[in-house]
Amino acid sequence: xxxxxxxxxxxxxxxxxxxxxxxxxxxxxxxxxxxxxxxxxxxxxxxxxxxxxxxxxxxxxxxxxxxxxxxxxxxxxxxxxxxxxxxxxxxxxxxxxxxxxxxxxxxxxxxxxxxxxxxx
Amino acid sequence: xxxxxxxxxxxxxxxxxxxxxxxxxxxxxxxxxxxxxxxxxxxxxxxxxxxxxxxxxxxxxxxxxxxxxxxxxxxxxxxxxxxxxxxxxxxxxxxxxxxxxxxxxxxxxxxxxxxxxxxx
DNA sequence: CGGTATCCCCGGCGATACTG
DNA sequence: CAGTATCGCCGGGGATACCG
Numbered sequence: 616x617x618x619x620x621x622x623x624x625x626x627x628x629x630x631x632x633x634x635x636x637x638x639x640x641x642x643x644x645x646x647x648x649x650x651x652x653x654x655x656x657x658x659x660x661x662x663x664x665x666x667x668x669x670x671x672x673x674x675x676x677x678x679x680x681x682x683x684x685x686x687x688x689x690x691x692x693x694x695x696x697x698x699x700x701x702x703x704x705x706x707x708x709x710x711x712x713x714x715x716x717x718x719x720x721x722x723x724x725x726x727x728x729x730x731x732x733x734x735x
Numbered sequence: 736x737x738x739x740x741x742x743x744x745x746x747x748x749x750x751x752x753x754x755x756x757x758x759x760x761x762x763x764x765x766x767x768x769x770x771x772x773x774x775x776x777x778x779x780x781x782x783x784x785x786x787x788x789x790x791x792x793x794x795x796x797x798x799x800x801x802x803x804x805x806x807x808x809x810x811x812x813x814x815x816x817x818x819x820x821x822x823x824x825x826x827x828x829x830x831x832x833x834x835x836x837x838x839x840x841x842x843x844x845x846x847x848x849x850x851x852x853x854x855x
Numbered sequence: 856c857g858g859t860a861t862c863c864c865c866g867g868c869g870a871t872a873c874t875g
Numbered sequence: 876c877a878g879t880a881t882c883g884c885c886g887g888g889g890a891t892a893c894c895g
Contacts, residue, residue, distance in 0.1 A: 787877075
């Protein structure tokens with residue numbers, strides 16, 4: 616061992632990051648949480664294209680990966696607040712730069728794709 | 736501009752970026768091309784886990800998205816060189832920061848996952 | 856309000872064999 | 876050397892209905 620171990624360590628890290636952040640809605644969710652704590656419904660209203668099911672799933676994964684904190688208020692009607700952990704916050708600069716890049720990229724490429732999948 | 740009109744434009748851009756760069760091997764490939772032009776076989780040897788088929792597919796997508804340049808030398812035996820376009824180069828700082836982040840993340844989280852799916 | 860349950864589709868991804 | 880061809884899995888993601 617040791618001959619070419621360094622190779623995979625390197626690119627593996629970027630893939631490790633992608634596993635955490637590569638879900639279809641993950642970065643979109645984080646992006647909203649950058650602006651502050653959100654309730655479930657707020658997030659869902661802010662991203663109408665995502666179904667509650669998927670929003671839940673992605674939030675739970677983000678929580679399991681330690682990027683998002685979920686706080687349940689035991690009251691009625693139910694209230695749940697999502698916020699970023701320190702780990703989640705640490706992604707802010709990168710996400711923002713990626714966002715910039717995406718913007719710049721689409722300008723250069725002439726807005727190739729649809730912004731949001733249109734529903735029938 | 737209005738308070739939050741830009742919302743979906745914004746996060747859409749990060750998703751746009753993910754569409755281009757979100758493939759399982761995309762960033763890994765780019766990461767290798769950051770170090771300079773590569774031939775097909777070099778890339779494949781550098782990433783033994785990826786099959787030729789997938790390597791081809793992801794390279795073609797990167798090419799279609801304008802991140803990678805493919806140069807064919809009409810000689811025998813065949814020789815094809817892959818390099819980054821200006822667009823591809825522009826991802827370097829972001830990819831590097833994501834890599835840093837991935838490294839840091841895994842240290843904090845105690846190396847949760849396997850680096851590469853081990854073949855038996 | 857903040858989710859689950861259920862069902863299903865599609866395409867990303869993989870393995871193996873073959874070719875100009 | 877640099878790919879195709881073929882086949883198939885599997886799970887991420889979606890639609891809709893329902894629940895505490």
